[in-house]
Every structure is written in structure tokens, then in C-alpha cells.
Amino acid sequence: MTVVSNTTPLHYLVLIDAVVVLPALFGTVTIPETVRAELAHPHAPEAVRSWIAASPDWLQVASAPTAQDADLLRLDPGERNAILLAETEKASLLLIDERIGRVTARARGLRIAGTLGVIERAASQDLLDGVAAIERLRATNARLAPSLLDQVVERLQS
Numbered sequence: 001m002t003v004v005s006n007t008t009p010l011h012y013l014v015l016i017d018a019v020v021v022l023p024a025l026f027g028t029v030t031i032p033e034t035v036r037a038e039l040a041h042p043h044a045p046e047a048v049r050s051w052i053a054a055s056p057d058w059l060q061v062a063s064a065p066t067a068q069d070a071d072l073l074r075l076d077p078g079e080r081n082a083i084l085l086a087e088t089e090k091a092s093l094l095l096i097d098e099r100i101g102r103v104t105a106r107a108r109g110l111r112i113a114g115t116l117g118v119i120e121r122a123a124s125q126d127l128l129d130g131v132a133a134i135e136r137l138r139a140t141n142a143r144l145a146p147s148l149l150d151q152v153v154e155r156l157q158s
Contacts, residue, residue, distance in 0.1 A: 003029050005095035006082040007038040009115045012097075014051045016136035021122035023058040030089060032064040032081035064088065075101055086110050116144070116152050123156055130156040 003026040010031070013019040022029050038044070039052040055061075064081035065088055067073055072080045079101035086094040087108065094105050097114040105112050113121070115137070123130025134153050137144070 001026055001093065002089050002091045003027075003093045003095065004082055004086040004089060004091045005029050005031050005035065006097070006101065007035045007078045008097040009095040009118060010035070010039060011044065011048050012115045012137060012140060012142050013118065014048050015045060015140050016133055018119065018122065018128055018133050018136075019051065021118065021127045023056070024127050025118065025121055025125070026093070028058050028060055029095070030060045030062050030085065030091075032078070032085045033061055034064070034077045034081045036061050038078045062089070071104055071107075075104060079104075083108065083110065115142070116148070120152060120156065 010019065013022065036052060036055075039048055041049075062085055064085040067080050067084060072083060075083070079096065079098055082094060082096060083101065083105050085091075086105070087110070092111065094110045094112045095114065095118065096102055096105055096112055102112055102114070119128070119130050119133045119137070122128045123133070131153055134149055134156070138146075138149060
């Protein structure tokens with residue numbers, strides 16, 4: 001399974017100590033160089049910067065092609081390059097959270113999942129306590145509607 005990730009899912013999975021589920025779920029995860037740079041940015045949390053500085057073997061960095069499509073040019077560089085890399089690699093899954101990026105990726109025929117989808121999938125395989133992971137996510141600055149988090153917790157508890 002080829003999986004490409006944008007910045008946000010990795011960022012939050014690192015912050016909630018759940019990034020370790022990615023190789024168990026997907027094997028290798030590939031990111032474009034722009035995502036690596038965003039994770040290493042001085043404004044990123046120290047935990048995220050430290051994680052990417054000593055990135056695990058299962059994380060691969062690749063070059064993304066240049067965008068020519070106007071729909072992609074309205075996205076931030078990480079989203080744009082993650083979508084382009086997912087298309088180039090014929091990825092089975094793109095990890096992306098931002099709404100406009102998700103809409104654009106779906107319109108281009110890509111299968112997507114976000115941070116919450118990763119948590120749910122990992123919990124369903126007993127790789128983590130999904131409810132505890134959601135509670136840790138609530139404690140971050142993730143811009144997710146509380147009602148959405150409540151729905152995920154409800155599904156995890158059923």
C-alpha cells in the first residue's frame with residue numbers, strides 16, 4: 001500500500017504520541033520535501049521538529065512534480081505537493097486534514113483519510129486506545145469541531 005501524507009496528520013499524530021501506528025497500518029509513508037520542511041519549521045512544536053529531525057525509517061521523503069493546475073495553486077505548498085505526489089505515486093491513500101485539500105484530492109480521484117480516520121483505523125486494530133487519543137487531540141490546537149470529536153468517540157465506544 002502506497003500512502004502519502006500532508007503535514008497536519010503527522011503533526012498531530014506526533015503531538016498525541018500516536019504516530020507509531022502509521023507503520024503498523026501502512027508500512028511506509030511518503031511525504032514531499034515541502035511537508036518535511038513544514039514539520040521542521042521553527043514555528044512547529046518542538047516535539048514535531050525533533051521527530052522529523054530524527055525521522056523513522058518508515059518515513060520516506062520524495063520530490064513532487066510542479067503544479068500546473070489552477071485548482072492546486074490555491075492550496076498551500078504542503079497540500080499541493082502531497083496531492084501531486086499521491087497522484088504520481090498512484091497512492092492507495094492520501095493523509096490530509098484541511099477541508100479544501102480534501103475536496104480537491106477527492107475531486108482528483110484520490111482516496112483520503114485524516115487524523116481522525118487514522119485514529120479510528122488504529123483503534124479498530126487495537127493499536128491504540130482511540131478514546132484516549134481523541135482526548136489528547138482535544139488538548140492540542142487542532143481545529144476540529146468538538147461535535148466531530150464527540151461523534152468519533154461515540155463510534156469508538158460502540
